Ligand SMILES: [Zn+2]
């Protein structure tokens with residue numbers, strides 16, 4: 001992943017939020033709250049609640065996404081992710097890696113379909129399961 005400066009309006013993080021975000025950025029696959037806690041015990045984090053509180057804020061800031069199907073968290077890899085309400089992820093079932101992507105056509109279609117049903121859409125998380133290119137090539 002490149003280290004270019006997305007999240008230019010990143011808010012000031014508390015120590016715990018910074019530790020949790022760094023743990024997610026170091027990982028090459030989504031992490032559960034308990035895995036994050038295990039990795040940060042050496043940093044003085046002891047209670048799951050400390051990790052959950054930090055994750056809640058990081059998700060609210062748009063810096064981290066929660067993957068419902070895995071009950072795990074990934075750092076946002078998109079420029080201006082808060083600008084679009086649709087976050088989409090390709091989840092490899094072999095290596096566990098997750099790739100985030102945006103597709104305007106997809107977002108527009110979801111908005112059109114929900115609007116036609118009189119449904120007010122707030123947020124969409126799309127989780128696609130399959131095999132990534134690297135794992136597919138290795139088979
Ligand atoms: Zn994102």
Ligand SMILES: [Zn+2]
Pocket residue numbers: 092093094095096097131132133134135136
């Ligand atoms: Zn893979």
